[in-house]
């Protein structure tokens with residue numbers, strides 16, 4: 249394997265995979281380094297017990313909480329990163345999310361770019377990731393003249409009833425934007441078969457629009473692009489000035505390697521990217537690489553997320569339930585004039601999934617069996633923005649392991665959002681024949697191990713004293729180092745993060761294309777020139 253490349257990209261998830269796809273056509277020598285392997289396509293991909301109880305696809309390493317207690321993070325190391333398992337709900341951030349916003353618990357800071365700067369890249373990302381949706385339904389949707397590339401996913405009959413019931417209450421429900429290779433008009437040729445094992449599962453049919461399927465595999469068709477799997481990047485080394493990364497240390501089953509590139513892009517996920525920079529401390533960067541601002545690892549955000557089940561007497565045989573979105577409370581209401589966040593219908597629960605939350609086959613204090621709940625439940629997902637706080641941070645233990653300190657904030661807004669959901673659900677099916685007087689709510693906040701929506705640990709900004717990256721996501725302190733995963737977020741909004749990571753990777757990709765075009769020709773270019 250060669251030692252020097254034009255670009256090395258560390259990590260193949262939403263950020264790294266998308267960037268590799270965007271740069272592939274440049275003809276430059278690009279190496280992706282991924283610590284994991286391909287997710288095997290196997291029956292267990294759709295086995296609820298294997299996925300939820302045995303955690304077959306989760307990383308096995310332990311991280312440490314701020315109190316020093318170890319925990320196993322709910323994250324996955326494989327080609328495509330966490331997008332292999334994501335729900336593929338692909339939202340644009342709202343226009344207002346790019347400005348400073350007053351929340352109940354404090355201020356969500358402004359971004360150094362505006363929505364208009366990212367809008368064309370959102371359009372490209374929606375096309376790249378086959379997003380299904382209907383423009384104009386979501387009352388908080390930012391402006392766009394470009395339609396979704398695919399029509400919205402239809403609601404299954406019970407979810408259509410729920411949607412109708414919400415609309416009768418004046419709620420402006422909308423079809424969730426889903427990245428999926430589903431062709432409802434031509435089911436006989438559609439890759440996706442619309443099953444009940446989507447969010448949290450990998451798709452063995454490669455029908456989920458994840459970064460491996462949509463970006464890494466197509467990028468690898470270019471002869472100038474290669475991928476090193478099972479390559480764990482342990483450290484970045486700089487030249488004596490400290491302004492340039494000159495070597496990438498990799499642990500690999502075949503033995504240690506040292507590789508180099510003109511441009512190094514870190515995209516290992518917000519927690520691992522910060523940890524890598526901190527581990528790369530050297531004489532010129534005593535607090536960690538690119539950390540003269542002392543911001544690397546700080547401002548970790550992960551959203552206030554809750555999974556909720558509302559149980560009705562009416563059965564819910566839905567398979568793909570993730571189709572209804574509610575943003576009516578996103579910016580607040582008259583009785584609570586602060587942003588509350590986003591609600592959506594959740595993955596349809598199965599008994600094995602509930603078993604991870606409940607200690608027995610019956611829910612204590614409620615008396616419902618898990619089977620009944622799974623058969624009658626309508627599932628929901630609630631997300632409220634959490635604000636960046638300097639002490640919510642990634643740091644390293646003395647032995648170099650990851651320590652994640654996090655104190656939740658903006659909880660009142662989240663509690664209010666859950667209250668709104670409860671009110672709506674209580675009024676659902678009104679007038680229908682029910683024998684159970686109350687619906688049942690299980691609201692469980694995702695604990696520290698729930699790092700699915702991680703971001704913010706290397707935020708971008710104009711001021712090198714308060715941010716790690718400049719507006720192009722290049723490290724202020726280092727000339728050839730970029731970060732393109734969720735680390736760059738100055739704030740987290742209340743919608744899902746992945747499309748913004750992808751759109752930003754395309755934006756940075758355009759910047760890198762210009763930079764690469766302006767740089768001296770690579771060996772490949774020179775050889776091609778000689779050959780022609």
Ligand SMILES: Cc1cc2nc3c(=O)[nH]c(=O)nc-3n(C[C@H](O)[C@H](O)[C@H](O)COP(=O)(O)OP(=O)(O)OC[C@H]3O[C@@H](n4cnc5c(N)ncnc54)[C@H](O)[C@@H]3O)c2cc1C
Nearest residue numbers: 259261263283325329330335336337481516733734744746
């Ligand atoms: C169950 C689940 C459901 C989700 N649902 C949604 C959803 O519906 N919508 C949405 O927008 N988002 C969703 N998310 C979040 C979304 O998946 C993430 O925001 C997104 O994948 C983050 O992209 P990233 O590039 O920052 O990191 P990742 O996708 O995590 O990629 C990081 C990559 O870097 C690799 N890596 C890490 N450290 C190293 C190292 N030292 N050396 C080499 N490689 C390394 C990892 O193996 C990984 O492949 C979900 C996440 C989960 C887990």
Ligand code: SF4
Nearest residue numbers: 440441443451455456
């Ligand atoms: S719903 Fe479609 S994309 Fe998702 S796992 Fe099933 S077949 Fe795959």
